Amino acid sequence: MRTGGSLVVESLAALGADTVFGEPGQHALGIFQALAGSGLRYAGFRTELNAGFAAAGFACATGRPAPLLVSTGPGALISLAALQEAASASIPVVVIGSQVPSAGLGGARRGFLHELPDQRACVAQVVKSAGTARHPSQIPSAIARAWEVALTPPHGPVYVEIPQDVLLAEVDVPPVTGLTATPQLPAPRPELIRAAAADLDRAQRPVILAGGGVVRAGAEDALLELAEKLRAPVATTFGAKGAFPWLHPLSARSWLEDQHTTDFLTDADVLLVVGSGLGELSSNYHTFRPRGRVIQIEADPGKLEANLPALGVHADARLALAELASAVSAREPDGAAEARVDELLTKIRHRLDGQDLGTERALVEAIRAALPDAAPSFWDMTILAYWAWSAFDARVSGAMQSAQGAGGLGYGFPAALGAAVALGDQRPVLAVSGDGGAMYGISELATARQLGLNATWLIVDDGGYGILREYMTDAFGATFGTELARPDFVALAESFGVPARRSTPEDLERDLAAALAEPGPNVVVLQANPRMFAPTHLPG
Structure with missing residues (x-):
C-alpha cells in the first residue's frame, strides 16, 4: 500500500x-x-x-x-x-x-x-x-x-x-518522478554594476570585505579575479573562511575583532562588502564607521543597508562579482596594497605578542597542522572557536563552519556528524567543543558509533563556560554560574564504544593527527584553560 x-x-x-x-x-x-x-x-x-x-x-x-x-x-x-x-x-x-x-x-x-x-x-x-x-x-x-x-x-x-x-492515507497515483526545483538567483541591475565599477575604478584605497554569501554562491574565483584586477586587499568575515587564499599578498585575513582591522576597513575610500549584512561580529560589535563610499552586494534584501548606508546591490554574489570583474579596469601592480596588508598583519601580530598568548596560538597551529587541508571542521561556541574565527587558515572555502550565525551551544559535534554522513570515507571531519557545549551532544556518540561515522571530536575541558567566564570577569570582576561539574569524557566515550584519549597542549598535534587518521569516530580530550586575546570591544 x-x-x-x-x-x-x-x-x-x-x-x-x-x-x-x-x-x-x-x-x-x-x-x-x-x-x-x-x-x-x-x-x-x-x-x-x-x-x-x-x-x-x-x-x-x-x-x-x-x-x-x-x-x-x-x-x-x-x-x-x-x-x-x-x-x-x-x-x-x-x-x-x-x-x-x-x-x-x-x-x-x-x-x-x-x-x-x-x-x-x-x-x-x-x-x-x-x-x-x-x-x-x-x-x-x-x-x-x-x-x-x-x-x-x-x-x-x-x-x-x-x-x-x-x-x-492510501493513494492511488503513479510514483512521483517528475519533480523539479529551480532556485531563482537575483541578478544585479546593470546600472548598479556600472555605478559600482565607476566607484571602484576611481578609488585610491579600495578594500573588499567578503562574507559568507561568497561561499554559498560559489563566488571565490570571481572574488579573486576582482581583487587582483583592482589590487584591493580582501578581509573575510568569520562565515567566509577560506573564500580568499589566506597567504595571498592581498589577504587581510579575518581579524575582525581587532581594532587594527577595523581601522583598516574604515580607511578605505571605497569598501565593497559582498555577501555580508555587516552584523555584530562582522562590524566589530557595530563600532565600524566607514569614512569612504560603501558598496554592498547582498542576496537578502532585508540586509541591504540594514546597518550602514551604501550603494545597495540586491544580487547573488557570484553573478555580481563576475560582472564587476568584467567591468572594472585592471591596475598595474605597484606593491602599495600589499604593503598596506603587510603593515596591518604586523600590527596585529605585535599586539598578540604583547599579551602572552603563546599557548593559545600554538593550539590553533596544532589543530591546523593535524587537520588535512580538505577536511572540514565544525566549531562550537568555545574559546578556541573565537580564536579560530580570526586566526585559523581554513585553506578550502567553506571548510570551517561554526555556530556564529545564531550562537547557540551544542552545534559542533552533531554538525560534524552530518558532514561525516555526506563524506563517508572520503576524508575525516573534525568537531571542536568546550566541555560545556559537549554535554549537549554526548548522546550522539551512540549515533557516531552506530553509523560508523568518520568524525573526530576534540573536547577542550576547561571546567566550565570559558568564554562567559572571561566576559563576566572583565565586566564584573567575578563569575557566577560558569563553573561546571563534568564527566570523565574519555571513559564516557569508551562506554559508547568510541576510542578516546587525553592530550596536552604539547602533544595535541600528534594526538589529533592520530585520531583523524583512524577510521570511525574518535574523541580527543584536551585538558587546558585557553584565554581569549584581549577584545577591543566587548559585546553588550
Whole structure:
C-alpha cells in the first residue's frame, strides 16, 4: 500500500535527495514506513536538536538541501535552535514536520498527543517559510516548492507540515518522478554594476570585505579575479573562511575583532562588502564607521543597508562579482596594497605578542597542522572557536563552519556528524567543543558509533563556560554560574564504544593527527584553560 508518506519519500528522491535526517515520532510513522522500503539513507539522531544541526552540517558539506524529519509538538519545538542557526547562517534545510490529525488543525483543542495550538506559527518565527499539506495530492508540490525556496538566495530552512491522517492515507497515483526545483538567483541591475565599477575604478584605497554569501554562491574565483584586477586587499568575515587564499599578498585575513582591522576597513575610500549584512561580529560589535563610499552586494534584501548606508546591490554574489570583474579596469601592480596588508598583519601580530598568548596560538597551529587541508571542521561556541574565527587558515572555502550565525551551544559535534554522513570515507571531519557545549551532544556518540561515522571530536575541558567566564570577569570582576561539574569524557566515550584519549597542549598535534587518521569516530580530550586575546570591544 502506498500512502501520503510514500509521496514524501518519492518526492525527496525525485528532487535528488539521497539522505534523510531525523527521529521517529508517533504522527510521522507513515513517513518512516515508506523510508524503510526506499533507497534513501536514514541518519537517525538522538534528539531533534542534534538532527537539525546534523542536517545543517550535511548541507554545508554538499551544498544541497538536507531533508530533516521532525515529530509533532515537543519534537518540532526542540529543533528550533538548530533551525535558527540554519536560518542565521543561510543553510538550506527542508524540514518535514508531522502534525496531529487534520481535525486538530486550526486551533481546535481536541486533546491529541503533542498538540499545539499552532505548530506552524511556532516554526514560522524561525524558518524562511512555512506551509501545510492538507491532502496527499499537495505533498509533492509542497516539498518541491520548499526545496526551491531553500536553495534560492538567501538560502535557509523551509518547513512543511503534514497531518498524521494525510501521511497514512492510501493513494492511488503513479510514483512521483517528475519533480523539479529551480532556485531563482537575483541578478544585479546593470546600472548598479556600472555605478559600482565607476566607484571602484576611481578609488585610491579600495578594500573588499567578503562574507559568507561568497561561499554559498560559489563566488571565490570571481572574488579573486576582482581583487587582483583592482589590487584591493580582501578581509573575510568569520562565515567566509577560506573564500580568499589566506597567504595571498592581498589577504587581510579575518581579524575582525581587532581594532587594527577595523581601522583598516574604515580607511578605505571605497569598501565593497559582498555577501555580508555587516552584523555584530562582522562590524566589530557595530563600532565600524566607514569614512569612504560603501558598496554592498547582498542576496537578502532585508540586509541591504540594514546597518550602514551604501550603494545597495540586491544580487547573488557570484553573478555580481563576475560582472564587476568584467567591468572594472585592471591596475598595474605597484606593491602599495600589499604593503598596506603587510603593515596591518604586523600590527596585529605585535599586539598578540604583547599579551602572552603563546599557548593559545600554538593550539590553533596544532589543530591546523593535524587537520588535512580538505577536511572540514565544525566549531562550537568555545574559546578556541573565537580564536579560530580570526586566526585559523581554513585553506578550502567553506571548510570551517561554526555556530556564529545564531550562537547557540551544542552545534559542533552533531554538525560534524552530518558532514561525516555526506563524506563517508572520503576524508575525516573534525568537531571542536568546550566541555560545556559537549554535554549537549554526548548522546550522539551512540549515533557516531552506530553509523560508523568518520568524525573526530576534540573536547577542550576547561571546567566550565570559558568564554562567559572571561566576559563576566572583565565586566564584573567575578563569575557566577560558569563553573561546571563534568564527566570523565574519555571513559564516557569508551562506554559508547568510541576510542578516546587525553592530550596536552604539547602533544595535541600528534594526538589529533592520530585520531583523524583512524577510521570511525574518535574523541580527543584536551585538558587546558585557553584565554581569549584581549577584545577591543566587548559585546553588550
